[in-house]
Amino acid sequence: MDLSLDKFAKRLTLPPDLVLRWIREGKMPVYIKKGNICRFNKTVITKWAKQHNMLNSREKTNNIKDNQTEPQSLTTAMKTGNVLYNITGNNAETVLKEAVDKITTMPASLKPELYEKLMEREYIASTGVGKGVAIPHPRSPMLKTLKAPLITTCFLGKPIEFNAVDDKYVFILFILLSPTLPIHLQLLSELSFRLRDNNFITFLKSTPQPEKLFTELAEAEAKQDAANIF
Numbered sequence: 001m002d003l004s005l006d007k008f009a010k011r012l013t014l015p016p017d018l019v020l021r022w023i024r025e026g027k028m029p030v031y032i033k034k035g036n037i038c039r040f041n042k043t044v045i046t047k048w049a050k051q052h053n054m055l056n057s058r059e060k061t062n063n064i065k066d067n068q069t070e071p072q073s074l075t076t077a078m079k080t081g082n083v084l085y086n087i088t089g090n091n092a093e094t095v096l097k098e099a100v101d102k103i104t105t106m107p108a109s110l111k112p113e114l115y116e117k118l119m120e121r122e123y124i125a126s127t128g129v130g131k132g133v134a135i136p137h138p139r140s141p142m143l144k145t146l147k148a149p150l151i152t153t154c155f156l157g158k159p160i161e162f163n164a165v166d167d168k169y170v171f172i173l174f175i176l177l178s179p180t181l182p183i184h185l186q187l188l189s190e191l192s193f194r195l196r197d198n199n200f201i202t203f204l205k206s207t208p209q210p211e212k213l214f215t216e217l218a219e220a221e222a223k224q225d226a227a228n229i230f
Contacts, residue, residue: 001042008038012049018186072149072183074190075217081105081150081175083210086157092122096136099154099173110145114138118175128164131201135191137176137184146179149187155207172204194220 008030009016022028023038029048030040084102089095100115117138121127128134152175159169174191178184194200194217203216 002033002037002039005032005036005038008040012182014182014185018182018189021189072187073221074151074187074194075214075221077149077187078151078153078174078217079210079214080148081152081177083153083155083213085155085207087154087173088157090160092126092134092160092162093119095154095156095160095173096122096175099152099175103152103175105150105152106145114142114145114177117142126163126165128162128168128170129192129195130164130166130168131195131198132159132164132168132171132205133174133195133201134162134164134170134172135174135176135188137178137188141178141180141184146177149176149178149183151176151187151191153213 003011005016005020009019012019019028019030019038020032020036023030023032029044030038033039082104084099087095087099087102089098096118097115100111100118103111103114106114117140118136121137121139124139126134127136152173154173154175156171156173159171162170164170176184176187176191178187200216200220208216
């Protein structure tokens with residue numbers, strides 16, 4: 001079956017740029033023909049969508065504003081979430097508890113539920129992605145709680161054991177909260193892409209101030225756009 005990239009992405013309620021990246025990285029069983037025409041087997045892509053919990057995302061996002069399903073700026077999400085320093089604790093439970101308590105962009109009444117959702121995700125599998133970084137996030141979007149996505153950057157007072165994939169101690173958390181699944185996947189992809197850069201990891205270890213961090217991210221996004229990576 002053939003569809004334009006835009007129509008195919010719309011069926012999955014995902015940003016076209018993200019779909020194109022996944023296709024090029026071999027993460028999605030779809031081929032791109034000349035003119036950005038997607039060729040796919042309906043049975044195969046349906047099975048893939050079920051495995052990645054995509055089929056329910058259409059129902060969840062049908063009634064939200066268009067700008068909530070469009071690509072979001074990683075820098076904007078991080079500015080919205082703010083930056084926290086010297087988060088203390090000896091394990092995932094205590095560090096996440098203090099981080100959630102210090103988040104300024106969420107009402108205090110919702111913080112116990114957020115902490116519970118973050119720990120629920122950690123009990124399933126650690127969000128320690130390697131290189132001293134963890135990306136805690138709830139298992140499902142927070143449509144009723146959030147109007148816009150946010151990423152709260154948390155520099156820890158000392159590295160802690162987080163059961164990360166590479167067994168390295170974690171020195172920084174990026175708490176990722178999104179109102180929809182497509183936005184979550186897009187921002188997770190963007191953040192993961194940045195974290196592949198060892199120079200960026202070294203930069204993070206310098207514990208930069210917010211303005212310097214946001215400038216670094218904005219410049220990286222601008223370079224990516226200019227290079228037309230997508």
